Amino acid sequence: MGRQVTEGGRWLLLPPLALLLIGLIGPLVAVLAAGIAAEGPVGMVTEPFRSELFLGAAVRTLWLSALVAVFTVVIGVVYAVALVAAPRWLAGLLFGVLFLTFWVSLLVRTFGWVLMLQPAGALDVLVGGEGLGLYQTTPGLVPAMVHIMLPYVVLPVYADLRGLDAAQLRAARSLGGGEWLTLRSVVLPAIRPGVVAGAVIVFVLSLGFYVTPAFLGGPGGQVVSIVIGAQFGRLQNLGGAAAMGVLLLVATLGLYLLADRFLGIGRSWSAAVERD
Amino acid sequence: MHSSRRQFLTRVSLAAGGALLVPSVLAACGSDTDSSATPSAAPSGVDAKWPELKSRQVVVAGFGGETYDVRQKLEFDPFTKLSGARVTQAAWDYGKFTEMVAKPDPEWDMIDFDGYSIAALIEGKTPPGKLADWVRRCDLVDAAYRDYAAGSYAYSVVLGWSTKLGATPTGWADFFDTKKFPGKRAFPKSIYAGTAEIALLADGVPKDKIYPLDLDRAIAKLNTIKKDIIFYDSYAQGQQYMAQGSASMIATANSRLIQLKDSGKPIDWTYQDAILYPWGGFALTQQAPNADAANALIDYLSTPEAQAAVAKSLYLGPTVSAALDLLEPNVLAKQPSAPENVAKQLSVDVPSLAKQDGEYVEKFFAWVGK
Numbered sequence: 072m073g074r075q076v077t078e079g080g081r082w083l084l085l086p087p088l089a090l091l092l093i094g095l096i097g098p099l100v101a102v103l104a105a106g107i108a109a110e111g112p113v114g115m116v117t118e119p120f121r122s123e124l125f126l127g128a129a130v131r132t133l134w135l136s137a138l139v140a141v142f143t144v145v146i147g148v149v150y151a152v153a154l155v156a157a158p159r160w161l162a163g164l165l166f167g168v169l170f171l172t173f174w175v176s177l178l179v180r181t182f183g184w185v186l187m188l189q190p191a192g193a194l195d196v197l198v199g200g201e202g203l204g205l206y207q208t209t210p211g212l213v214p215a216m217v218h219i220m221l222p223y224v225v226l227p228v229y230a231d232l233r234g235l236d237a238a239q240l241r242a243a244r245s246l247g248g249g250e251w252l253t254l255r256s257v258v259l260p261a262i263r264p265g266v267v268a269g270a271v272i273v274f275v276l277s278l279g280f281y282v283t284p285a286f287l288g289g290p291g292g293q294v295v296s297i298v299i300g301a302q303f304g305r306l307q308n309l310g311g312a313a314a315m316g317v318l319l320l321v322a323t324l325g326l327y328l329l330a331d332r333f334l335g336i337g338r339s340w341s342a343a344v345e346r347d
Numbered sequence: 348m349h350s351s352r353r354q355f356l357t358r359v360s361l362a363a364g365g366a367l368l369v370p371s372v373l374a375a376c377g378s379d380t381d382s383s384a385t386p387s388a389a390p391s392g393v394d395a396k397w398p399e400l401k402s403r404q405v406v407v408a409g410f411g412g413e414t415y416d417v418r419q420k421l422e423f424d425p426f427t428k429l430s431g432a433r434v435t436q437a438a439w440d441y442g443k444f445t446e447m448v449a450k451p452d453p454e455w456d457m458i459d460f461d462g463y464s465i466a467a468l469i470e471g472k473t474p475p476g477k478l479a480d481w482v483r484r485c486d487l488v489d490a491a492y493r494d495y496a497a498g499s500y501a502y503s504v505v506l507g508w509s510t511k512l513g514a515t516p517t518g519w520a521d522f523f524d525t526k527k528f529p530g531k532r533a534f535p536k537s538i539y540a541g542t543a544e545i546a547l548l549a550d551g552v553p554k555d556k557i558y559p560l561d562l563d564r565a566i567a568k569l570n571t572i573k574k575d576i577i578f579y580d581s582y583a584q585g586q587q588y589m590a591q592g593s594a595s596m597i598a599t600a601n602s603r604l605i606q607l608k609d610s611g612k613p614i615d616w617t618y619q620d621a622i623l624y625p626w627g628g629f630a631l632t633q634q635a636p637n638a639d640a641a642n643a644l645i646d647y648l649s650t651p652e653a654q655a656a657v658a659k660s661l662y663l664g665p666t667v668s669a670a671l672d673l674l675e676p677n678v679l680a681k682q683p684s685a686p687e688n689v690a691k692q693l694s695v696d697v698p699s700l701a702k703q704d705g706e707y708v709e710k711f712f713a714w715v716g717k
Contacts (some may be wrong), residue, residue: 124716190531190577190593206593207577290536290578290715 099320102313109310118314125298125315131209132294136277139216143273144266146217147224151262154225155232173222181283184215188287207289215283220276224269231265232258271330278323295319393650394429396481397643401431405640407629408437408444408458414661421656426647432640444632449473453632456641461627462489463539465496466701468630476631479642483649485666487684488626489697496628498648500657501664503623503683503692504541507589507597507604507616518620519549522596523568525575530595533588536578538711539700541622544693545598548620558699562710569714578715589614601683602662623683623692626666658682 106115119125150169154162172180187193188206195203205211235258243253281296288294299319302312409418415436423434437455441464447453448468460475466489468474475495478484484493487501508516512528521528522545535542543560546568552561569576577594579585586603588594590612597604604616629645631638647653654670657663664684665671671685679685683692700707 186591189588189591191591192593286580291717293716 102316105309106313106317109308110314114310115314115317118311119318124293125295128293128295128298131292132278132296135209135212135216135294136274136280138213139220139277140270140274142213142217143220143224144270147221147269148228148262148266150221150225151228151232151265154229169222169225172218177219177282178286180219181215181286184218184283184287188215207287207292209288209292212284212288212292215287216277216280219283220273223272223276224266227265227268228262229265231262235261267330267334271327271334275323275327278326279319393647394643397430397646398639400640400643402433403431403637403640404433404435405457405637405644406435406437406455407641407644408439408455410439410459417657417660421660422648422653423644425653426644429647430640430643432637432643434644444630445473448475448630448632450632451634452636453634455632456635456637457629457631457645459499459627460496460630461539461624462492462496462697463624463695463700463704465492465628465630466697467704469495470701470704474633476633476635476638478631478645479638482642482646485626485628485649486668487666488628491698492628496626496630497666498629498645498653499627499666500654500661501623501625501627501666501684503601503618503621503664503688504535504545504598505601505604505616505618505621507599507607507614509589509592509595510613510615511592512595515615516596519545520551522598523549523572525572528596530575531577531588531593532572532575533579533585533594533597533599534576535585535598536580536715538707539624540600541598542711543707544622544695548693554693557693558696560700560703560707562703562706566710566714601681605662605681618683618688618691621683621688621692623689623694625684625689625694625697628666 103115110118119129150165154165157165185192185206188203188211190204190206192206194205239257240253243257248256279296280294281300284292284294284297285300288297295315296319299312299315302308302315407423409415419434419436423436427433439458444455444458444460445468447455465475469492477494478497482497485497488496506516506519506522508528509530512530514527516522516528522532525532543562543565544557546565547557547561548554550564550568552564577588579588579599582600582603585594585597585599586607589597589599589604589607601616601618601621604614607614608616629648631641631645635641649667651665651667651669651673654665654667655673658665658670658674659678662681662683664682666684671679671682674682680687682688
């Protein structure tokens with residue numbers, strides 16, 4: 072960022088630009104064109120708002136994503152601290168478990184949660200009795216999504232913690248800071264960029280999450296991506312799907328830009344890049 | 348194609364999750380394969396009327412999963428041997444077929460469809476291609492549709508239950524009685540899986556008064572157990588609910604329960620008051636690029652021998668009555684279209700159901716998404 076690209080190096084930008092054009096801008100233009108052709112430019116904007124179902128799904132998606140982001144940050148920070156503080160063998164194990172969640176297919180992990188949460192599933196056997204009744208409910212999505220999102224918080228926070236100089240901690244303690252004060256005035260500021268970046272990426276990814284709600288959620292608790300997805304297939308409602316899809320994209324970008332403006336995500340990410 | 352509010356609501360309520368489960372896909376997702384069940388002999392003289400088909404091909408949108416291998420072995424390979432035409436299977440998609448059915452140069456020649464899908468296409472003025480005159484017709488298909496559909500199967504949506512319940516349920520009313528029969532109910536997240544009919548029968552509507560469907564009454568009845576329902580997206584998932592004990596009762600395809608019971612699971616089921624979808628059919632695109640080969644394949648699939656082989660292996664009922672005569676008594680007893688079983692069931696009125704398609708979609712998915 073911000074460095075001058077040398078004359079010859081400019082050509083290196085071609086592959087990513089081509090990818091951007093073919094993979095993102097092209098399809099986006101096609102979606103916009105399909106939506107406007109079917110609904111008209113005004114209908115494209117108003118159509119999603121005329122549906123109670125879509126609006127309900129939108130509200131549900133927002134609070135679900137926020138809830139997932141909060142839980143993921145809390146658990147992710149604790150996990151990252153454990154990675155730094157644990158003895159070598161335990162840290163290795165914790166890393167292994169974390170990366171397993173990356174390596175095992177999303178679909179497989181989701182089915183794992185289905186088997187956990189469904190009536191008479193693993194969790195009900197453990198808990199006994201009537202069971203938890205989380206299956207095919209919106210709250211039931213939270214633990215599965217937190218599990219899937221965890222690495223996105225743990226890794227940046229872990230990087231921040233590694234960058235924290237142990238001498239700073241010793242200095243804080245030797246100057247009379249208690250554990251709480253040290254945590255608040257040394258550790259937390261150090262991991263702030265990681266926490267913010269992780270929280271935002273988890274929130275944004277959750278907004279468009281499809282697989283887990285499709286298999287674990289109930290029909291009465293649809294999220295936006297499911298409503299959009301169902302416009303294709305039997306419905307063949309390209310216009311409606313395009314309108315809703317573009318709205319989701321715009322809302323996501325808007326929220327991201329807000330976060331960037333007030334929390335400085337872009338800065339903390341480029342800071343992370345500079346540091347590495 | 349600016350859409351009215353009503354149409355939009357229909358589509359969005361469908362989006363409430365139901366479109367994920369296409370009943371036809373479920374219908375043919377049969378049970379395990381019996382590798383010995385190939386047609387005992389190629390039906391003699393079947394190819395007499397066929398045009399020259401050597402090195403031709405035909406593109407079929409069939410059901411994936413388990414049925415893929417079964418169909419390949421029991422139906423498509425023998426056909427290729429007989430005709431020389433290659434069969435290419437494409438991934439089944441209702442919307443894709445309706446999009447291409449009337450257009451020039453369609454990607455597919457034919458699709459495996461349920462009766463109501465074919466009836467709805469005809470109702471909607473985009474009928475499938477007409478079968479060639481020399482293709483044999485299936486006598487269990489409703490007469491009005493015999494020129495558009497042949498070579499596929501019947502299936503039933505039956506009541507299944509865990510034998511651990513103690514008492515034995517005797518009908519759909521028990522499916523709605525969670526006091527007498529505790530536990531979750533596994534129910535399709537879809538229409539055309541006996542969905543409305545089950546509720547109406549349970550509510551006391553006599554079999555001969557079911558059609559046209561009183562959908563508001565059906566939904567009111569379904570509401571009484573909504574909190575006790577766990578929905579399934581595919582018949583495989585419903586099967587898994589029962590195998591695991593997540594649900595104590597289920598409404599699902601006959602083949603799936605036969606499979607569970609045969610594998611020794613504590614599960615039983617009955618054809619009594621089951622919802623019989625009496626026929627399906629392979630349907631052509633209007634301008635099928637390989638129309639000759641596709642017609643010949645449908646002709647082959649409609650032979651009693653080919654029909655019997657699949658019935659034996661997948662418990663999908665033949666739509667040719669002569670095929671029933673080829674089945675051993677113990678196999679016949681498990682067939683949804685065996686006369687003895689037909690008498691016990693509610694036979695779906697395909698033409699009447701096709702007329703209610705839009706209303707059915709709208710009301711069910713508005714309910715399920717609530």
